[in-house]
Amino acid sequence: MLKVMNIAGARPNFMKIAPIVAAMKRRASEFQPLVVHTGQHYDEAMSEAFFRDLDLPRPDVYLGVGSGTHAAQTAAVMQAFEPVVIKEKPDWAVVVGDVNSTLAGAIVCAKLHIKVAHVEAGLRSRDRSMPEEINRLLTDQVADLLLTPSRDGDANLRAEGIPEARVRFVGNVMIDSLMTQLDRARQSSVLKTLELQEKSYAVLTLHRPSNVDEQTAFIRILDALELISERLPIVFPAHPRTRKMIDELGLGPRVQSIKDLRVVDPIGYLDFLRLESCARLVLTDSGGIQEETTVLGIPCIPRRENTERPITVEMGTNPIAGTDTNQIVAAAPRALDNPLPDSNVRIPEFWDGRTADRILDALIECSSDRGV
Ligand code: UD1
Ligand code: UDP
Secondary structure (H helix, E strand, O other): OEEEEEEEOOHHHHHHHHHHHHHHHHOOOOEEEEEEEOOOOOOHHHOHHHHHHOOOOOOOEEOOOOOOOHHHHHHHHHHHHHHHHHHHOOOEEEEEOOOHHHHHHHHHHHHOOOEEEEEOOOOOOOOOOOHHHHHHHHHHHHOOEEEEOOHHHHHHHHHOOOOHHHEEEOOOHHHHHHHHHHHHHOOOOHHHHOOOOOOOOEEEEOOOHHHHOOHHHHHHHHHHHHHHOOOOOEEEEOOHHHHHHHHHOOOHHHHHHOOOEEEEOOOOHHHHHHHHHOOOEEEEOOHHHHHHHHHHOOOEEEOOOOOOOHHHHHOOOOOOOOOOHHHHHHHHHHHHHOOOOHHHOOOOOOOOOOHHHHHHHHHHHHHHOOOO
């Protein structure tokens, strides 16, 4: 029996640990799962809502670290988490994604000689100005088992000299959640509540510091949105960072001046899946949403200069549009006027809803293999 500590802290972590914890509960003779929530995200709409929607058991441990600078937040997680690991002595810690809680959890466990498995290993944007890229590089260095979502991840790790024995290609666990919850999401009344018709609106999400923390970049994006909103209304569930920056940068009046841009609070997982899967177009800088639109076959314009997820571009739904107004505005009509036929939707290898079980199999295999 393996005692496994599953660490989550921010919104995109919850849909990654949910299928892993559910699979461990199904395989109860092999696994004893514990859930640790660092509290990096803490608003009801960024945290609690996901535990409900994803049927995630309440965390066994809540660290409650909250917001802070990168150093303060990472250190706060490490300090609060260390005594928990010392007390629980798990066989493995599973960390997911690339947020500060991921790196903090991995470092604490590595120094206490607890084996670390990193889910979503090997992704690289090659842009070290992104805090997530630093988190990815360092987490992969200290983790014992690197579980990649796509073959490009394996190649990146190989190029960094990480031994093959530490790497397993398992696929994308976020898609396990999507496939499990899509039927339930169809019951959502979000379209009715927001008075939207299927395939007649765009969904926008935006939270990267490079897009929202700097006035010039944010204004360029708003200029592009104004032009796109002349073709179809845009619904914008705004991340708390983005809300805060709209206020701090004095952009409230500019946002309000865009008639068909509707800002709403962050939306729960099931409602968001419904909103996303019925959209005509998705505009986003979210890594997870780029992956979900790839599987759903929804045209998606990532507002990014680069991506750590090249497979979402290769599959055809996500051209990289950059942050330049002209590029974004040119990409939108291309996506709107040339919808991808359903028959052309290409699902990446192992994005099949069965990644959690492959992760569990890898943990078992590598527990007996002292070479890992
Ligand atoms: C974090 C991750 C990012 C991920 C994103 C997903 C890091 C470095 N960044 O970015 O990779 O894509 O989550 O959503 O880990 N805030 C609230 N309520 C909350 C949470 C945050 O008001 O529940 C506000 C606070 O003002 C906070 C700010 O949002 O300072 C930023 O939060 P933080 O967790 O530091 O980074 P994110 O931008 O959310
Ligand atoms: N998401 C959600 N509600 C929202 C915005 C996003 O449920 O209002 C979900 C989305 O479907 C995906 C995940 O949150 O599963 C992506 O998280 P986020 O964009 O915060 O982080 P990233 O993937 O960029 O790290």
